[in-house]
Amino acid sequence: MHKPRLQLQASFDIAWLQYLDQQGRATQALPEFASPDWLTHCYSQMQLARQVDDRAVKLQRTGRLGTYPSSLGQEAIGVAVGNALMPEDIYCPYYRETGAFLERGVLIEEILANWGGDERGQNYQHAPKDLPICIPIATQALHAAGVAFALKYRHQQQGIPQQVAVTTSGDGASSKGDFYEAMNLAGVWKLPLVFVVNNNQWAISVPRTAQTATQTIAQKAIAAGIPALQVDGNDVIAVAWAVRDAIARARAGEGPALIEALSYRLCDHTTADDAGRYRSEKELDEAWQREPVRRLDRYLRSEGLWSDARQQDLDRELAQVMETALNNWESRAPEPATAIFDHLYAQLPEGLYEQYDQLRDEQARGAQS
Amino acid sequence: MADEVNAITLVEAVTQALAYALENDPEVVLFGQDIGANGGVFRATDGLQKRFGPARVLDTPLAENMISGIAVGMATQGLRPIAEFQFMGFIYPGLDHILSHAARMRNRTRGRLSCPIVYRAPYGGGIHAPEHHSESTEAIFAHIPGLRVVVPSSPARAYGLLLAAIRDPDPVLFLEPKRIYRAAKQPVPDDGEALPLDRAFVLREGSDLTLIAWGASVKEALAAAELLSTEGVEAEVIDPATLKPLDIHSIIDSLEKTRRCVVVHEAARFGGLGAEITAQIQEYAFDLLEAPVQRVTGYDTVMPYYQLENVYLPGVERILSGARAALGYARGGQR
Numbered sequence: 001m002h003k004p005r006l007q008l009q010a011s012f013d014i015a016w017l018q019y020l021d022q023q024g025r026a027t028q029a030l031p032e033f034a035s036p037d038w039l040t041h042c043y044s045q046m047q048l049a050r051q052v053d054d055r056a057v058k059l060q061r062t063g064r065l066g067t068y069p070s071s072l073g074q075e076a077i078g079v080a081v082g083n084a085l086m087p088e089d090i091y092c093p094y095y096r097e098t099g100a101f102l103e104r105g106v107l108i109e110e111i112l113a114n115w116g117g118d119e120r121g122q123n124y125q126h127a128p129k130d131l132p133i134c135i136p137i138a139t140q141a142l143h144a145a146g147v148a149f150a151l152k153y154r155h156q157q158q159g160i161p162q163q164v165a166v167t168t169s170g171d172g173a174s175s176k177g178d179f180y181e182a183m184n185l186a187g188v189w190k191l192p193l194v195f196v197v198n199n200n201q202w203a204i205s206v207p208r209t210a211q212t213a214t215q216t217i218a219q220k221a222i223a224a225g226i227p228a229l230q231v232d233g234n235d236v237i238a239v240a241w242a243v244r245d246a247i248a249r250a251r252a253g254e255g256p257a258l259i260e261a262l263s264y265r266l267c268d269h270t271t272a273d274d275a276g277r278y279r280s281e282k283e284l285d286e287a288w289q290r291e292p293v294r295r296l297d298r299y300l301r302s303e304g305l306w307s308d309a310r311q312q313d314l315d316r317e318l319a320q321v322m323e324t325a326l327n328n329w330e331s332r333a334p335e336p337a338t339a340i341f342d343h344l345y346a347q348l349p350e351g352l353y354e355q356y357d358q359l360r361d362e363q364a365r366g367a368q369s
Numbered sequence: 370m371a372d373e374v375n376a377i378t379l380v381e382a383v384t385q386a387l388a389y390a391l392e393n394d395p396e397v398v399l400f401g402q403d404i405g406a407n408g409g410v411f412r413a414t415d416g417l418q419k420r421f422g423p424a425r426v427l428d429t430p431l432a433e434n435m436i437s438g439i440a441v442g443m444a445t446q447g448l449r450p451i452a453e454f455q456f457m458g459f460i461y462p463g464l465d466h467i468l469s470h471a472a473r474m475r476n477r478t479r480g481r482l483s484c485p486i487v488y489r490a491p492y493g494g495g496i497h498a499p500e501h502h503s504e505s506t507e508a509i510f511a512h513i514p515g516l517r518v519v520v521p522s523s524p525a526r527a528y529g530l531l532l533a534a535i536r537d538p539d540p541v542l543f544l545e546p547k548r549i550y551r552a553a554k555q556p557v558p559d560d561g562e563a564l565p566l567d568r569a570f571v572l573r574e575g576s577d578l579t580l581i582a583w584g585a586s587v588k589e590a591l592a593a594a595e596l597l598s599t600e601g602v603e604a605e606v607i608d609p610a611t612l613k614p615l616d617i618h619s620i621i622d623s624l625e626k627t628r629r630c631v632v633v634h635e636a637a638r639f640g641g642l643g644a645e646i647t648a649q650i651q652e653y654a655f656d657l658l659e660a661p662v663q664r665v666t667g668y669d670t671v672m673p674y675y676q677l678e679n680v681y682l683p684g685v686e687r688i689l690s691g692a693r694a695a696l697g698y699a700r701g702g703q704r
Contacts, residue, residue: 090446119476119478119479120479122477122478122479122481123478123480123481124481128481129445129446131445131482132474132478132482136465136469136470139438139465139466139469139470142434142435142439142441142442142466143438143439143441143445143470145435145438145439145442146438146439146440146442146443146444147442147443147446148442149398149439149442149443149448150442150443150445150446150447150448153398153424153448156424157424177432178434178435178438181430181432181434181435181438182435184432184435185430185435185439189427339479342479342480343475343476343478343479343480344475344476344514344515345475345515345517346475346538346539349567349614350567350614350616351614351615351616351617352614
C-alpha cells in the first residue's frame with residue numbers, strides 16, 4: 001500500500017488555566033484584580049445565586065413558579081462573566097446564569113417573575129440593552145454577533161468608546177450551527193465578542209462524550225480562526241481572568257475569543273428533569289468535591305479573609321435580600337390580559353382591534369360574573 | 370418636474386429605496402450574500418457598496434441562519450438592519466430566528482427591545498431558475514404573530530413600501546416578485562415618500578367582480594380584468610400589498626359593490642392566504658356574497674422545474690375560468 005509523504009500544514013494547542021485547586025489552594029500567584037474586596041464580593045454573589053436558585057426550586061415545588069433551571073455548581077462562571085462586563089457592555093445569555101444576571105443588575109424579582117410566567121420578568125430595569133434569556137439553544141450566539149456588530153459600527157461611525165458583547169451557552173450549544181456560524185462571522189468581521197461555553201458536562205441527559213468527539217470544546221474556535229482557552233469553571237478567579245483578558249482584547253479591536261469553562265451541573269437540568277435517570281451518584285459525589293463555593297470559602301479562610309462570624313453576617317444579609325425580593329415579586333399587580341396584544345407590534349394593527357376588543361370584553365364579563 | 374423622473378423597473382426601485390435609506394439614516398446597514406461588489410444576483414444592491422462603503426453594505430459568509438440571526442442582535446441595539454436572502458427558497462435555514470426571535474423580541478421583553486428588521490427576498494416562479502429558487506411560501510410567515518409580510522407589485526409600490534418597511538419599528542418580510550423585477554418601467558420620484566403599510570391598493574375599479582392578487586400575479590389579474598371588460602364584465606382589482614396584517618376592510622368595501630370574489634396567488638392552495646382571505650370574507654361579508662369565493666392558485670404540488678412552471682403558475686386563462694365560475698352563479702347564490 002502506497003503511503004504518501006505528508007507535511008504538517010497547521011497545528012494548535014489549547015491552554016488550561018487554574019488559580020485555585022479543588023482544596024482552595026492557590027496554584028499560582030493571583031492576578032492583581034483578585035483583591036480581598038473583589039474575592040469576598042464574588043463569594044457573596046455566588047452564595048446569593050445559590051440561594052436564589054434554591055428558593056426558586058422550592059417555589060416551583062410548591063406550584064408558585066413554572067419550570068426552573070438552577071445553576072447549582074456553576075455559580076463561579078456566571079459571577080465571573082457578569083463581573084467582567086462594564087455596565088454599557090451587552091450580555092447575551094442562555095438561561096442558566098443566575099450569578100451573571102445578578103451581577104448585571106437583573107433583579108431577583110425579575111428572575112422570579114420570568115419563571116413565574118410573567119413576561120415583564122425579561123424587561124430588565126437595570127440592564128436595559130441586555131438580551132433576554134434565550135430558550136432555543138445557541139441562537140443567542142448569533143444575536144450576540146449582531147449586537148457586537150452594532151457596537152463596533154457605533155464605535156467606528158460615531159466615535160464612541162468600544163463596547164463589547166459577551167454570550168454564554170452550555171456545552172450542548174456547541175453542537176449547533178448557530179454556534180459555529182457566530183464564531184465564523186465574528187472571526188471574519190473581527191467582532192468585539194466573547195463566547196463563554198459553560199461546559200457543565202451534560203446537555204440534559206446527553207454527556208459531553210456523546211455530544212462531540214473533540215478533545216475540548218475550546219478547540220472548536222480554531223476552525224473559526226479565533227483564539228480559545230479552557231479554564232477551570234469552578235475557579236472564579238480563573239474564569240474572571242480569562243473573560244477579562246478576552247474582553248480587553250475585544251475592546252482594543254483585536255476581535256473575538258472563546259472560553260470553555262469546565263464545570264458541573266450539580267442539579268437536574270430543570271425542575272422538570274430527574275438527573276438520577278442518566279448519571280451516577282458516584283459522579284455527582286465527585287463533582288461536589290470540586291464545586292466553586294466551598295473552594296473559594298476555603299481559600300478565603302486560609303487567607304484570613306473569611307470567618308464563621310462573617311458568614312453569619314452574610315447569611316443574615318442574603319436572607320434579608322431574598323425576603324425583600326420575594327415581597328416585591330408577590331406584591332406586584334398581575335399584568336392585564338390585554339398585555340398579550342400590547343407589545344406584539346409597536347402599534348396594534350387595525351386588523352387586530354377586533355380580537356383585542358373581544359379579549360377585553362371577555363375579561364370585563366369575567367370581572368362582573 | 371414629473372417628466373424629469375426617469376422611468377425605472379421594480380428592481381431599480383428597490384435599489385433606489387435602499388440608497389435613499391442608507392443616505393438618510395445612519396442606522397441603516399445592508400448585508401447578505403454577494404450584495405457588495407456583485408450588487409446582488411439580481412443587482413438589487415448594485416453600486417451601493419461603492420457608494421456607502423463596506424462598513425454599511427456588507428457581504429456575509431454563506432449562512433442564511435446567520436444572516437437572519439445577526440439581524441436580531443443588530444436591531445436590539447437600535448440599528449436598522451436590512452438583510453437580503455438570495456432567494457426565498459433559501460430562507461428556511463433562517464426561519465428559527467425570524468419566527469422564534471425577530472417576531473417576538475418586542476413581546477418577550479414587554480417593549481424594552483424591538484426588531485426593526487427588513488428581511489428582503491426575491492420570490493415566486495417564472496424565471497427559469499433551478500429547483501428551490503421559485504418558492505412562494507408567504508403563508509408560513511403570515512401565520513406568525515408579530516411579523517409583517519409585504520409584497521410590492523409595481524416599481525412605485527416597491528419604492529414606497531420598502532421605505533415604509535425600513536422605517537417600521539417591527540420586523541418586515543419584504544418579498545420581491547422577481548418575475549416582474551424588470552417587466553415594466555414607471556417613473557418613481559426619489560423623494561423618500563413612503564406608502565402606507567397594512568393598506569390594500571385598488572388598482573382597477575369595477576362593479577361586477579373583485580379580483581384579489583399580489584406580487585407578480587397582479588399582472589395576470591389586470592390582464593384578465595381587461596379581457597373581461599371586453600365581455601362587459603368590470604372587475605375590480607385589489608392588491609393587498611401587506612399580506613399580514615391584512616386590510617380586509619378594503620376587500621369588504623369592494624364586495625359591497627361586486628358581491629363576487631376571486632383570490633389569485635401562485636402559492637400552493639392548501640393553507641395558502643387565499644384560504645385566510647376566503648374565511649374572513651365568509652365571516653364578515655357572507656350576506657353580501659352572490660357566489661362562493663373562488664381560489665385560483667398554484668397546485669398543491671412542489672413547484673416544478675422550469676419546463677413545467679407555466680403549467681403550475683396561475684395564468685390569465687385560469688383566472689378567467691375562476692371569474693366565470695363566480696359569475697356563473699345567479700343573484701341569490703344559485704348556479
